[in-house]
Amino acid sequence: MKKILIVEDEEELASNIAEILTGLEYQVAAIVDNAYSALEYLEGNLVDLVLMDILIKGDVDGIDLAYKIREKYDLPIVFSTAYSGTEFLERISSDIHEGYLLKPFTLDSLKAAVFFGLKRHSERPARPEKSRGSLKVMDKGFLVPIPFNEILYLKADGLYTKVFTKVKSYLVRDILKGFEDKLPEEQFIRVHKSFLVNVNHVSSFNAKKINLGEVSLPIRRGLYKELIEKLQVE
Structure with missing residues (x-):
C-alpha cells in the first residue's frame, strides 16, 4: 500500500483528503501543515508521495519545501492549489513536481493526480549526475x-x-x-x-x-x- 504525506494547512480539507485517499486504498502516512514538520517527518519515515499545498504555514512555502525535499529524497510531489491563473501555474511548471491539483477538486481528480504522480515518477529517467x-x-x-x-x-x-x-x-x-x-x-x-x-x-x-x-x-x-x-x- 502506497504511503502519502499530506502537507496542508486547512485542517478540515486535510481530513477530507485523508479520508478520500484511505478509501482509494492509499495509506496516509501523516498530515502536517508546515515545512519544518514535513522535513522532520521525512527524516525518520518512508513515504511514496507528497501531496502538498503551495501556501502552507510558516516562512517556507510549498515551492521552497519542494526544493528541499528534492535535495534529499527521490520522491514524487503533487502540488495542490486554489490558484488557476496562467502566471501562477507557470511558476510551478518545473521538474520539482509530478503534477498539480486545482482546488476545489473532485474524488476523481484527486485519484488521477495521485495515480499519475506515482506513475510519472516511476517512469522518469535518472537525472545526470x-x-x-x-x-x-x-x-x-x-x-x-x-x-x-x-x-x-x-x-x-x-x-x-x-x-x-x-x-x-x-x-x-x-x-x-x-x-x-x-x-x-x-x-x-x-x-x-x-x-x-x-x-x-x-x-x-x-x-x-x-x-x-x-x-x-x-x-x-x-x-x-x-x-x-x-x-x-x-
Missing part, C-alpha cells in the same frame, strides 16, 4: 538548496546577485564572481559581465544575444564561437 548538486542560498533567513538543473541564469546586481529559476528568483548578498566556483563549469558559462547562464536551458543564440525560453540576455563580444563549442553545436 552533474545535475544532482545544488546551490545553497539564504532566502528570508532560511537556507534553500536550489538544484543546479533548476537554475536558468544569475544576474549581477551591485553587491548582490539575483538567481533565477523557472519557479521564482532569489536575491543573494554575494557578487556574481563568487558563484562561478560554486557552479559546475561544464553546465554554466559567463556570457556577459552581468550574466551567468545554465547552458542546459539555452534555446537559441546569435552573436549578440542568447535566449533561454522567453528570456533574452546580451552576450559579450567574441563569445559566439565559445558558445558553439560549449553547446557542441555542429
